[in-house]
Amino acid sequence: MLKEIIGLSLIAYLLGAIPFGLLICKLKGHDLRKTGSGNIGATNVYRGLGFKYAFLVFCLDAAKGYLPVYLSFFLSDHPYVHISIGFIAIIGHSLTIFSGFKGGKGAATGLGVLLALAPDVFVILFVIAILLMFGTKYVSVATISCSILAPILLLILDYPEVYVFFIGIICLFILWRHKANIERLLKGQENKIR
Numbered sequence: 001m002l003k004e005i006i007g008l009s010l011i012a013y014l015l016g017a018i019p020f021g022l023l024i025c026k027l028k029g030h031d032l033r034k035t036g037s038g039n040i041g042a043t044n045v046y047r048g049l050g051f052k053y054a055f056l057v058f059c060l061d062a063a064k065g066y067l068p069v070y071l072s073f074f075l076s077d078h079p080y081v082h083i084s085i086g087f088i089a090i091i092g093h094s095l096t097i098f099s100g101f102k103g104g105k106g107a108a109t110g111l112g113v114l115l116a117l118a119p120d121v122f123v124i125l126f127v128i129a130i131l132l133m134f135g136t137k138y139v140s141v142a143t144i145s146c147s148i149l150a151p152i153l154l155l156i157l158d159y160p161e162v163y164v165f166f167i168g169i170i171c172l173f174i175l176w177r178h179k180a181n182i183e184r185l186l187k188g189q190e191n192k193i194r
Contacts, residue, residue: 004075005085012068012085016092016109019099020060021045024053036191037180041104043139046193058108065089065112073116083166086113090170094177105177107143110170114150117163121153137192140181147171147178 021040025032025048032040035048042061046054065086072085090110096103115122125146132142151168175182184190 001075005072005081008068008071008075008085009088011071012089013092014097015068016064016089017096017098017103018060018064019096019103020064021057021104022099024057025049028053039104040099040102042108043193047191061093061104061108062112062115064093065109065114066116067112069113069116079160079162082117083162086110086117087166087170089113090173094173105143106170106174107147110147110174113170114167117167118154118157118159121150121157121159124153125150133193137194138185138190139193140178140185140190144175144178144182147174 019040021042021044022032025035025045028049030048032038032044032048036044038044042054042058045057068089069082069086072082075081090106090113092103093109094103094106095101111122111126114125128149129142129146132145133139136142148171150171151164154164154167181190
């Protein structure tokens with residue numbers, strides 16, 4: 001059992017580390033590091049290549065979080081295993097070995113983890129995120145708001161305490177990755193989506 005969990009942890013990191021945003025943009029002859037914020041996530045892909053490719057990257061990045069956590073349910077019934085595998089996938093995405101440990105901010109991959117752990121919370125947050133993005137034109141506002149709401153919703157909907165605690169830790173990590181966005185929002189300098 002332990003050997004399988006260690007193996008899945010390695011898979012979770014390596015899968016999470018695949019920089020889909022960079023790869024897709026490179027295939028299209030576009031240097032994502034020289035676009036907008038230079039980040040490799042879906043928002044920056046949107047700035048460089050438009051909605052179609054941004055949506056593709058979002059789905060692929062979310063799948064990196066969903067798939068290993070889904071597989072973890074076949075190895076163990078323990079919630080610590082599920083949440084740990086999800087966290088490793090997010091670390092892989094944010095600190096990817098394939099791009100000098102400079103990856104995305106973890107939001108899409110975090111949503112994928114949440115989809116595997118708590119589908120109802122995922123749906124609620126997804127709807128809130130869409131409404132906030134269209135209402136404010138800021139992706140960062142949607143991400144920051146959903147990161148704050150995720151552990152609260154897990155608590156309200158009576159999910160295991162370990163989920164609430166560790167999703168809270170993951171959300172703090174995502175918020176920390178968005179510290180520059182928060183500073184720009186406070187200064188009124190954050191980029192809006194078209």
